[in-house]
């Protein structure tokens with residue numbers, strides 16, 4: 001929130017990225033001058049569907065760790081492929097950062113300026129937990145959200161945001 005306050009005050013661009021719930025997915029917010037800020041996003045329900053798991057108690061509250069799993073077993077959870085689940089989020093953050101840094105400069109990624117226009121980006125690695133209702137990657141007849149694809153969202157500024165209104 002301190003970084004967000006500085007971005008808003010100084011009119012700077014910033015990126016906030018995270019992996020959620022054992023990296024079952026992740027999201028990125030790009031804050032640009034005049035646009036929605038981090039506080040606008042955290043006041044938006046879309047953000048809280050991916051609440052960060054910081055401890056066993058919170059994981060149990062969110063149902064990520066079922067009641068029948070002992071505390072000992074909860075701490076021993078295997079995180080198969082964790083780095084490969086985090087990498088897409090890192091890569092997208094780097095791409096967005098390069099996009100912002102090269103804005104106004106003719107270069108090899110200039111065309112992305114016209115495409116990466118969203119404020120918020122979301123990615124799912126697996127059809128687990130909050131992404132369980134997303135369509136299978138290989139069967140998507142109705143164009144539902146699927147895993148392993150980036151989705152962009154245009155956010156509105158929160159008219160009651162205490163940081164950027």
Ligand SMILES: [Zn+2]
Nearest residue numbers: 037040161164
């Ligand atoms: Zn705001």
